Amino acid sequence: MVHETCDCQQYRSHCNARSHTTHCLFLDGSTGPRKTTPSSYMIIPRHTSACFCQTSTLSRLLILQSCSQIQECRSIELPLAGEIQIAIRSTGICGSDVSYFKKFANGDLCACQPLSLGHESSGVVVAIGPQVTGFTIGDRVALEVGVPCGQCGICRKGRYNLCKKMRFRSSAKSFPHFQGTLQERINHPAVWCHKLPSHISFDAAALLEPLSVAIHALNRAKPEPGATALVMGAGTVGLLTAAMAQESGCSAVTICDVDQGRVDYALEHGFATHGYVVPRPLHPSSSSSSVVSGISTPGADGAMTPASSILSTLDSRLEGARTLAHDILAVSSSSCSPSVEDVSVHDDEHSPNIDTNNVQDGEEDDEGVDIAFECTGKEVCMHTALYATKPGGKVIMVGMGTPIQTLPMSVPHLREVDILGIFRYANTYATGIRLLSASKRLKQALKGPSGKTLVKRGLPSLDNMVTHRFKGLHRSREAFELASRTVDDEGRLVLKVVIEA
Incomplete structure (x- = not known):
């Protein structure tokens, strides 16, 4: 609860009292007289940002320890100077969270102490620390969970996502680990909390985190008007x-996936103009970087395998990627208007007989997309993205997956294809909130008399991306x-699973 008073001396007298009856605003949103103890209320003087009489409260959180799930109830301290305390309302589950949950690791990052997961979150301000301005109790906020040092040269250039001292919630990259947001309450620096308008839901606000990755990718790609993308x-x-x-x-965006349902969803909800369902099975996603100098290399059973055999396997994978890229481009150019029929399913039996030499040799200089976004982290997808990009184009590495990959470097080299890396995001949340607000207003303005949308504009609904909701940490x-x-x-x-308070 919050108790308004005139000076800090008065709140100190309340702290020393065993109990007190006063008219207050409680953290559950209720108001009125209530008998309280020092541990159940806090006092905010009118002339300062916040003063507190309680020292801590209990908050449940999800803790992982050695691949097992433990729900704990811990004491959460009052927010320190510059912090606010947020009651978490919605947390989206990311692929990295699933990886930690199943393997206690994400790629090369292995957790070495208990780790709370979750980094796609939104909630309500329930306490305000000293030296914080611009926030009030009850404000709805989205959390930007990466906290950089703010002092290094990288931070001063505005690229704080690359800060070497970055602490990112639910990641094992920093030690001690910066605990995630799958908890009832959390203290977070106010500067990394973004106030939300009332018409943006908590679920959509949680998805501002992955949306920020997409915004950052496009900021790096810098597409020209009318460009084509994969x-x-x-x-x-x-x-x-x-x-x-x-x-x-x-003007044309083709999306590819091995899952028919996801491609259908992308087209039906306006995320892309064209779609392609990649045939299963793909070539193995493991890296072929085991190729070393010499005539042989150890196999899985310890026996020596001729290097020529491994190189032959690599050539086969590259040939498959060239063919796949050509098939995707054929779909991308098949129609200028978005349609579910743009989805194409090919298998080895029905795949058209395509001469891939044109793609390899660059004889058709205009064939390919201007920008390819690789969002899987899989080696075969990186191969395909390179072959599908036109000379002078760009490949944006968005997904993090196989850490060591063997790439056909002559493809980007001889065709001047730029390869750009993406690591999280920077300076994107304000843009994301504006986009969600604008999309909401556009959809309301473009509704016809029957309630049907007359024109598709703005971002598709982020709320509709949430396909499954679980209530409470006990269902994690x-x-x-x-x-x-x-x-x-x-x-x-x-598609997207969220855990709601």
């Missing part, structure tokens, strides 16, 4: 990247298990 991967980040490509002026295990699947037990598409 997005490899139709997960949350891939879908939002495709939507942002259209928002940034791309169910949520994580489902988030690792593409369909639920009823055969419905699984």
